[in-house]
Amino acid sequence: MSPAGRASIAPPLRRVPLRGHLQRGQPAVKALVALLLCLSASAVLGVGVSTAATGGAGTHTSLPAIERQAMCVTCKIPLQVAQSPQANRERAFIQGLIDEGQTEAQIKRALVSQYGPAVLGLPSTHGFDLVAYLVPLAAILALLATLALLLPRWRRRARAQAAQAAPPPPLGSTDAARLDADLARFD
């Protein structure tokens, strides 16, 4: 799509609208990249926090500590805030294991064996739950693809700007004489 009207514009000028467009579009692109960065960072942090939360602590624990990491499997909300007969049974089960002196890791294993993996609030690795793992991965890939697309363009723009910033060509003799005359009037 190159309109005939633009064909007569000299090459250096023809780049100007494109650069102008890029400069106008730049904040939006940067915002998009920043958003993608935030998304992927939060995904990575989320995985980290989740890993830390589910990591096997070898020490004795308390009911609130386990409650924070478990789900009410029928109400599908965190056990910490769940108020239902199922949640109360889960709490009683956890408390029983705590009273037996079991560690956090042992209690979590027991919870999974009794209520299934969903009790730890981690999505399963099949069916629709896969989305929870695939979407952050797709976001990271999209971020990388966007960067791969935009970085060369930014570099080209930076080079073009550097070229523009070069000192202007010296004035012609007529222009120089006129400038000198104008300046002499101010002396």
Place this chain on the structure above:
Amino acid sequence: MSRRLLPILVSLAGVCLVGLLIYGVLTQSPNRTLDEALAQGQHPLAPNATSSLPRLSGGGASLASFRGKVVVLNFWASWCEPCQLEAPLLERAQRQLERHDATVLGITYRDASPDSEGFVRRYHLTYPNLRDTTGEFAHSYGTDELPESFVIDRHGHIVAIRRGEIDQTFLNQAIALAESS
């Protein structure tokens, strides 16, 4: 070309995310395929019949291992009050059913085994009970509330569904089926 590509891709990603959300909401809603089939006069095969589930008393079994019997499949959990109310009815029905090569088969839904065992002792239940720890077996029956019961004929077809507490009339269907088949 590429400056148009980026907004298109971003819009596409947004549409995909919204689509995923809608799909997620729809798949989380209970499946009523079995109820619809029954309403149309069909007798669908009991789903996941060959899935092996742990027995509450130890070992494992599947619904298929009861093939040839009339089965009253009952989803329950120890904390569920209607399940407590219907347990004596089910046990009484079991005594009649077992005389005609039929049985009640309990499926505990995400219930801790010590709690389930306590429930079985408390109501003197003699029928077999399997454990659905992940909830996937129950999900295939569209079970999202407890209790729910299904009458399954000797060929593994569902002939009646009760989503909620059962009564003697519902159990009589199973007893009549066991006596007549």
